[in-house]
Amino acid sequence: MRSRSPVIYQVPAREDVPLLSVRNLRIEFPSRRGTLVAIDDVSFDIARGEVLGVVGESGAGKSLTGAAIIGLLEPPGRIAGGEILLDGEPIHALPAERMRRLRGRRIAMIFQDPLTSLNPLYTVGQQLVETMLTHLDLSDRQARERAIELLEEVGIPAPRERIDHYPHQFSGGMRQRVVIALALCAEPELIIADEPTTALDVSVQSQIIALLRRLCRQHRTAVMLVTHDMGVIAETADRVAVMYAGRLAEIGPVEEVVRRPAHPYTRGLMGSIPVLGADVRRLVQIDGAMPRLTAIPAGCAFNPRCGEAFARCREVRPELLPAGATRAACWLYADDLASTPGTEPVEGA
């Protein structure tokens, strides 16, 4: 429907390689009381045009993973192991200047609070144009025309007038639309959206997630959607990764994880969400809280809260194992396990 300007440099797509590949990522925070491991051996891929939801409780490490990918890890946090590959090329150890050019161009970010990602002293048009001129080979006039196009695309009424308005003249929902336009303006291949709708009202939230999903479909942009809201994930994501205490607990297609969660933690998490259709007297409750980074238990990090834990869970950390249509880091799904608890829907149940 819209003709993309030919000047925009298109990266030749390599379909055989996942767009983003995170391999055995480990993030450490050196502290006086020893090194804290915030992300421990996390691996996942995101394909082109795919929306991967990353869900977990606060402190599970989901935002940190996003920050590491886009190279915004705040010191003293550092990548202590593993690698991050964009289109097959490692980006976790790029020099700052090269990372800066990549950021915004190939990987963009949407933050929770639209006010902090917009400069209050510049009009939204100036900010869009500046971003485009930094990354794309466009003239000022072309950039401005494209900015108007983008504002229209994200659903801002009267974009020709609104482009010269300042961020404070927009409502919260409209500001987040501007931020989405800003993220999309250099045609990135991957957007990391960190709680993009958490600061918004429910009626605005549903508009924003629908918009994000539609635009990423149209532009074939991959999205890593970080949120604590399972509803937003269910609505938006293709696949979902569940994080717990800096590790992946489960990863799989969203329908499977939502309807047939395999990991006991995911099951607890799903059960703890109140459901509209049913009269439940009590919600499923996972007792206790996520361990602090200083006290992550041996073996599976979830074992002290897990109703199905056995000896092996307390000693050896489980790998991601196939569990039905998803993969779960849980010993219940180990093939060599002689006695499986009877209630367990193991393997394609």
Place this chain on the structure above:
Amino acid sequence: MSIIERAVSKARREDQAAVEDAEGLIHQPVEHDVAHDVAGPERDAVPASQASAAAGDGAPEVDAVPAASGVELAKAGVQPLLRVEDLRCAFDVSKPFLNRLLERAPRRWLKAVDGVSFDITRGETFALVGESGCGKSTVARLIVGLYEPSAGRIVFDGHDLALVTRAAERQKLRRRFQMIFQDPYASLNPRWRVERIIAEPIRVFGLETEQAAIRARVAELLTQVGLSPADGAKYPHEFSGGQRQRICIARALANRPEFLVCDEPTSALDVSVQAQILNLMRDLQDALGLTYLFISHDLAVVRHMANEVGVMYLGRIVEIAASRTLFERPRHPYTRMLLATIPSLEMRGQREDLVRGEVPNPITPPPGCSFHPRCPLADARCRSEAPALRPLDGGQRVACHAVEEGREGEWDGAAVVQEVVR
């Protein structure tokens, strides 16, 4: 000089006029009071058995003293624990006096709560739901006395709170209700130990005087909310968000209240912790016969907790119904829109048409029905005339011209309601 003096006195007169205007508006008789009374008996008749049961098992006796204000409670049969009648609260958001004078700007009022009425039956949970700025938290604060209402009445167990003027009597009433706030990080004094925080209401109301008795009561409260008595010696920062909310609940329970106002008690918490807190609140309600006013923007949580729900939009209740009815057969277009916003697997990608617009600025609400700019059913009447809350069959009350005229159509959101997320 005389020019300035004249200007000042003119501005003063205008201010006075503006105040009178605002008050005039406030004192206007409102139609939905009538609707309220019509709906009263049939609505109140339903939970009578529950209420009497609650009163039977140890709940404090219903006050025999006739209501000082002469509320016609007798005809309802059961006296609601809390009755809010035509509650209004307007905030002065005018510019400073000199600015008004120089810019010739009039006084401006934000009507945060604009004629809200509801009853809460003893032992039940009444929820107010709506988006930010709809006035739900203001209602909570008005009820516990943190704000002064501009007009309207709050009747707690037969006592009109505005008419109880004697300090001792006030104190006696105040002891019977408490509030739980949204942010457990902000509502606990970081310099106090937990035992001192929880003991504060006990000391203030003089419920226990001996040190040992206070200590025992604090330990009992901590156990009741799922913490250990040893936690009393710690400071709030040593606890997680969920545990802090437990401390807040323990403090709220310290003076053995009957009624708790819970303002978004779980909004700052993770879902698994939210489940723990909601379960705890349920258990405490069962054990202590508590009555809740539950305020939330999360419809699923409201559905889970409430017996009756009021949906608020820009300071008014637009629909009020039993929880099950509201979610199975919502009538007001705004309620329907809110329900359509709940994300679900079934509704993937079909959402953009259902929800539109944002909440307007409450200082300059649209004329007529304040929802009309976002409403798919709005017509000329909606744009000019504010609808009153009218009873429908089934005890539901809705403020909508379209519903009244029968043009609201069928609710086809069965898919939305049936299976959300799971």
